[in-house]
Amino acid sequence: MLTFKLLMTYIYTTNVYRTNLSFQAYYMTKATTEKNPPHSLHKLNSTTTLQREQPGRSLEPNTTVKHQINHSLQDAHILNSHNRLIAEEITRELKTKVMGNNVIILERTTSTMDTAKKLAHTCFKNGTVIFAEEQTKGRGRSDHSWSCPKYKGLLFTLLLKHNIQPDHLCLLTGTMAVSITETIRETLQLPAEIKWPNDILIGGKKVGGVLVEFEKGLKKQPIFLIGIGINVNLTEEDFPGQTRLPATSLAIENKEPINRILLARALLQDIDKWYSILKNDHYRYITDRWREYCVTIGEKLTLTDCGKEYTGKVIDISNNGGLMMKLENGEIKIFRGEHATIKY
Ligand code: BTN
Numbered sequence: 376m377l378t379f380k381l382l383m384t385y386i387y388t389t390n391v392y393r394t395n396l397s398f399q400a401y402y403m404t405k406a407t408t409e410k411n412p413p414h415s416l417h418k419l420n421s422t423t424t425l426q427r428e429q430p431g432r433s434l435e436p437n438t439t440v441k442h443q444i445n446h447s448l449q450d451a452h453i454l455n456s457h458n459r460l461i462a463e464e465i466t467r468e469l470k471t472k473v474m475g476n477n478v479i480i481l482e483r484t485t486s487t488m489d490t491a492k493k494l495a496h497t498c499f500k501n502g503t504v505i506f507a508e509e510q511t512k513g514r515g516r517s518d519h520s521w522s523c524p525k526y527k528g529l530l531f532t533l534l535l536k537h538n539i540q541p542d543h544l545c546l547l548t549g550t551m552a553v554s555i556t557e558t559i560r561e562t563l564q565l566p567a568e569i570k571w572p573n574d575i576l577i578g579g580k581k582v583g584g585v586l587v588e589f590e591k592g593l594k595k596q597p598i599f600l601i602g603i604g605i606n607v608n609l610t611e612e613d614f615p616g617q618t619r620l621p622a623t624s625l626a627i628e629n630k631e632p633i634n635r636i637l638l639a640r641a642l643l644q645d646i647d648k649w650y651s652i653l654k655n656d657h658y659r660y661i662t663d664r665w666r667e668y669c670v671t672i673g674e675k676l677t678l679t680d681c682g683k684e685y686t687g688k689v690i691d692i693s694n695n696g697g698l699m700m701k702l703e704n705g706e707i708k709i710f711r712g713e714h715a716t717i718k719y
Contacts, residue, residue, distance in 0.1 A: 459526060462480050464636045465639045472502075474504065474646050476502035476503060478503075481507045481508070483508065483509045484507045484509075486510050486513050487507045487532035487602060491532040494534060495534060496592060496593060498593060502534070504534075515584055516573060523606060524613050527606070527607060527613065528606055529635055531603055531639075532603075533603070533646070534598060535650075543695055544589075545695060546695055549665045550646075552668075553661060553665050554645040555583055556668045559575070559625065565628050568668050569670065570717070571689075580621045582628070583604060583605035585601065585602065586604075587599060587602070606623065607633050608626045609626065666691070674688070676689065676718070696712060
């Protein structure tokens with residue numbers, strides 16, 4: 376564990392800054408083996424594992440595609456000079472069934488949710504993940520914005536073809552929140568917790584969040600777009616304004632910068648594990664872990680649900696991920712994460 380923590384932490388001093396290294400947008404598929412045949416839209420040839428975005432298939436119109444592969448990267452622990460996300464590095468030794476079957480990295484986009492929405496209407500590979508180094512219109516739940524300085528966060532959207540029952544939608548948010556929390560706890564030994572339904576906190580400060588959106592894809596196939604934002608290498612100066620919740624980053628809490636590539640890989644693996652638990656209908660494992668990490672249970676709070684305010688004490692998380700509250704009038708009510716917002 377300690378070794379992993381050391382690997383996650385990198386040393387700026389060894390960095391050699393190459394000024395001309397400019398990535399606009401590139402993507403790759405997980406592997407070019409027969410087991411993982413190249414996807415028709417993102418075909419790779421057998422000699423290169425990194426591919427330029429196809430003209431006419433561009434997810435980011437009007438951007439010039441430039442890329443450079445750091446061929447000296449023989450080992451996942453060696454960092455590229457700008458600590459940029461590199462698809463090839465994230466997918467190297469990635470042990471997942473679904474998550475990261477195709478990894479797309481964008482230098483800049485409005486929001487990875489927008490990009491994912493467009494991709495949802497093509498024959499994309501299930502488990503495709505779109506990372507962005509910068510978002511110009513990042514968004515969170517309840518119409519909040521999400522901003523993060525370039526190269527300092529992990530900002531991504533996962534595309535999942537999933538026939539989830541509508542009343543289990545909140546469980547999907549919980550599954551993601553549990554995965555992120557577990558990854559932070561296990562890889563960095565930081566005491567991450569969940570503020571129901573989707574906020575990831577450390578010491579009461581927000582470090583990450585989950586946003587789940589739904590889209591009908593080709594042939595009306597249900598597609599879930601799972602947006603995840605994590606403050607990774609932000610410093611105190613990167614949090615100038617007043618935010619809804621006090622905010623922090625993993626690097627601030629860890630007291631050292633974090634290797635985002637290794638963190639991204641660990642996250643995808645943990646999400647894959649918990650998602651397969653969800654797919655196999657073992658909801659109980661998810662809600663049990665969610666309860667264990669949830670700081671909201673036992674709190675007295677006010678939330679809004681469909682325009683109405685409710686005040687009471689949180690007593691539990693229900694089996695399908697709702698927030699169970701004992702209201703001031705003694706009534707017990709369960710609130711669903713898609714509609715309810717906790718007031719601050
Ligand atoms: C929240 O805390 O309300 C959810 C925040 C989710 C932010 C991520 S960043 C990647 C993806 N793209 C977005 O525009 N939002 C999500």
